[in-house]
Amino acid sequence: MDIYAIYDEMRQQAPAWQAPWGDVYITKYDLVSSCLVNRQLSHVPPGEADADTQRSAVNDWLMYQEGRAHAAIRQALQQPFVGNGMAALAPVVAEAIDQLVTKADLSGTVDVVAAFTRAVPERVIGRLLGVPAEDMPMLHAWSAAIRTMLDTGFDEAFSSMPNATDAMSAYFTELLRGQLAAGEMPPLLVGLPALADAVGLTVAGRNIAFLAFAGHETTVHLLGNMLFHLAHAPAQWAALRADPHLVANAVAETLRLESPVQKICRWPLQPTALDGQPVDKEQMLVLLVGAANRDPAQFPQAQRFDVSRPGKQNLAFGRGAHVCIGKALAEMEGKRLLEAVLHRWKSIEPVPGGARWMNNSSIRGLDSLALRLVA
């Protein structure tokens, strides 16, 4: 199934398309962009704000908060990324890439997802959150479960029945308790003592679990998707080798063309209309970032992977009050990984049948990507 052909069809037929099951899908860049900053569209699924105490850990995720609760958690989580914060994170990124790419025993045909595009962001987030190495397989398993849960919809995510986020949150709450007792916070958790005081350990732990998931599951796919497109576009690869300054563009172009986060949901606080389509209060709006980023009205030859494309604003990290807090870290991982790959291999070539895309409507990425790596 070519999801992008479906997006194109929807954009041409009705940029705000009401599905028979009631949800409204938005595919046009301008519309998605304005919805992302529209304060009349809520981030909180209807009925969830006042749910009882049995509620799922997902209810407390930063992404589903509004107003003061959102501001308090966001301020704590974004502390490491502001000012000179990134300088402290850079050595962790460099070390992971050095170990898993530059110095790794890799030659011939390699599944790069298994070898390093998943392992690098996993290791980075693990180190930055202070997760012991022996616990990393649990993070890997939780992430796979949450990815699937986000694909199937909100019912399970917000259900009071236990799901993967509960076990993961309990783990991070305990980890945080130990870190607070030891008085030593890992780089991404410098703002957590104040947050734990303000909202309690449980909500803080739930948000570290969210940070652990959001902070690597997305970047994994940026790296894999980027190598997929470069392997299939030898002229673009050659352009990068000739001019390494294009590395940042290659990252931005991958985020545009193959956005790891494909959709973002919102719920109107009042009845409204989008592109002439009436939308009820609380009717689910599905903002298709993956479609907006391929809107030909915004990006000429939108289906083409072009590392020299002028860096027009794409929506891969969202916009507005909830814009991604980890953008700089994800971009750093993308750039450093690409530099290491360009340095180590003369060419990266696709092998027949070597790419297996995930079957997931929320997250776009590869389960495996076999490439011939030529030194």
Ligand code: HEM
């Ligand atoms: C290529 C990698 C990434 C992509 C494509 C991505 C994408 C996004 C998008 C689209 C949103 C907005 C969601 C919304 O408006 O509802 C978001 C929010 C968020 N992202 Fe990222 N992200 C990436 C990497 C990261 C990293 C590395 C971190 C942290 C280490 C991170 C942490 C977060 C958090 C905490 C939020 C919630 C912000 C809020 O609700 O205020 N992300 N991300």
